[in-house]
Amino acid sequence: MDANLKGCFVYTSSASAVLPSPFAVSYASTKAFLSMFAISLAPEVKWLGIDVLAVHPFYDGPVKIGMMEAFRKLAVAPEDLPDIIFASIGRTIWKDVGGVALGFRMLEKVVDLNGLFSLAAPVMHLMPDFQQQLRAAREARGGGAS
Numbered sequence: 001m002d003a004n005l006k007g008c009f010v011y012t013s014s015a016s017a018v019l020p021s022p023f024a025v026s027y028a029s030t031k032a033f034l035s036m037f038a039i040s041l042a043p044e045v046k047w048l049g050i051d052v053l054a055v056h057p058f059y060d061g062p063v064k065i066g067m068m069e070a071f072r073k074l075a076v077a078p079e080d081l082p083d084i085i086f087a088s089i090g091r092t093i094w095k096d097v098g099g100v101a102l103g104f105r106m107l108e109k110v111v112d113l114n115g116l117f118s119l120a121a122p123v124m125h126l127m128p129d130f131q132q133q134l135r136a137a138r139e140a141r142g143g144g145a146s
Contacts, residue, residue, distance in 0.1 A: 008051040015101035042093045058100035074099030
């Protein structure tokens with residue numbers, strides 16, 4: 001700042017930051033915090049010549065949640081992300097990258113989160129991912145897979 005140089009903070013968040021993410025509660029909530037932190041910090045440091053960018057990619061990585069397997073074709077390769085980041089610095093604060101992130105954001109704009117939860121909650125316990133986590137939790141407690 002003393003040399004009057006520009007700078008930037010770049011945070012890698014996630015498309016999970018904008019929608020309820022059953023089966024990834026801790027992950028999604030920390031990403032939501034990080035994204036809101038970035039968008040709140042940006043106006044505070046802009047006058048110092050510091051840009052802030054929160055990037056929301058969806059990587060083609062190891063899938064831990066079965067329902068996410070369908071999104072793999074829309075994933076962003078990690079090697080593509082640096083070019084996207086450098087092209088976005090100073091132009092935007094919140095950058096959705098790839099079809100999944102853009103789709104999640106569009107869904108969030110069209111369907112109220114309360115409405116989305118109301119649709120999902122009654123059937124969530126029937127989903128294979130829920131059943132898999134339930135079995136794992138029971139096995140961890142020594143209760144068997146029943």
